[in-house]
Amino acid sequence: MPEILEVESYRQLAEGALDREISGVSVPDPHCLAENTTTAGLTHGLVGCRFTVARRLGKLLLMESAGPTLGVRFGMTGTLVVDDRMAIDRLLYSSGHHSERWVRFALGFVDGGSLALHDPRRFGRVELDPAVDALGPDALSVTPAALRRALATRISGGGPPVKARLQDQAHLAGIGNLLADEILWRAGLSPRRRCGSLTDAEHRRLHRALRSTLTDLSGRGGSHTGDLMAERRAGGHCPRDAAPLRHEQVGGRTTWWCPAHQR
Template sequence: MPELPDVEGFRRVLESCVKGRVIRRVDVRDAGVLHGTSVRRLRDALEGRRFAAPRRHGKWLLARTASDGPTLLLHFGMTGQLVCAHPDDETGAHDRVLFTVSGGRQLRFRDQRKLQGLWLADDDSQVERMLDRQGPDAMTVERKEFQAALSSRRGRIKTALTDQSVLAGLGNLLADEILWRARLHPATRAGDLTEADLRDLHTHMRRTLRSSVTAGRVPPRDSWLTGRRDDPDPHCPRCGHPLRRTRMSGRGTVWCPRCQPDAD
């Protein structure tokens, strides 16, 4: 599933592929990925405009258009991605919407499972309303705001980290990786964490995100929990102890019982 580093990578794809270019044509090959807008409205709103600099908030990508034009909002669900291509390149079975721009380039929204998709906002106030339930972005949130957001939660810290209304951008892989680095058991109650725990957690989150954004995803390195979690017999890359797996709030969760002892 695309998480913050993946979406930041898609932001770079969009920027390098179409920023500043005129949208010549919008081809919707599958209207099932459109939410709250029609094919005709999407075309009328975007064709003839220029893409401006995009921005990202959590797992959302905001493809703005120039001169205070409408904004295209993209959410990639579990299998979505953006691809920069040439208009003459063969389209794939999962290419849902194609944006052909000046200069012979085409941006493609590709998604196999279609769990999320594309929205259209007429102005900034509508963008704000669409993102109203999103918490602060995990990449830019300051430590005090991070501590305030988590210390008020009663549930488990793993659940709080992946709740987009608390903190926007973290998914399953990132949450497990960050908790492993911070030596916190995923079932620890968020409200039980000390100020020192939260400070340390924020530090590890920022470091993990910086490395992941550079790599364009959560990298499956041998020195990372992510690089070992899918092994047939996974062991902790730090201490060598066998890793454990469970499901927490419906999510597959991996941790090291030696490095991350149960707080109870």
């Protein structure tokens, strides 16, 4: 579920939890706590507080209060539930299912409502006052110049594959595997192209493709609604020119692309 578009929808859902007094903390699965975070610390820091703003940096949700900030990372399958309402998404593990056993962390409000992390696969994490300085610029607002800086390299030979860098949260925050494939498909760039080999025109195409992908897929309902998605399977063909898609590991992730128009 969660790439930047999903987490942005969780952030909007989280706005419904602002300015409500927190009455209690429940951690049914302590595995979801980050290294520096304990149930006692969460309880001590948050009970009696109210969230003042819901922010997002890349895939990280930040709930600020007058006291500490609550950070939530959603891993592969995490989703946010506020007052038993889930943000709209139709992804694996969340289509229709809403199992109580997937609640890993929850806050109760004095008014009786709640904010909870559901996460079947348990890669999600909750953290008090998470560090945010290691993240690159947010992909939803990145400028052409900032994207170019994010892709810059000094390695002779051209640096990492452009797909690997697009997904590197320290350089650009928010892009995951599905969005990266869709963006590169729209930009007509091979995922294996080295960052240092991109021309000025290709940088511009990449930024435009990033913008159009985030805008279009946000309107359609998420990272899994890309033009390429249905063909991301054995025997899949390019929706643009019908060439058979190629798939290999790039940057450690399964990658699908069209060898005919992605160069």
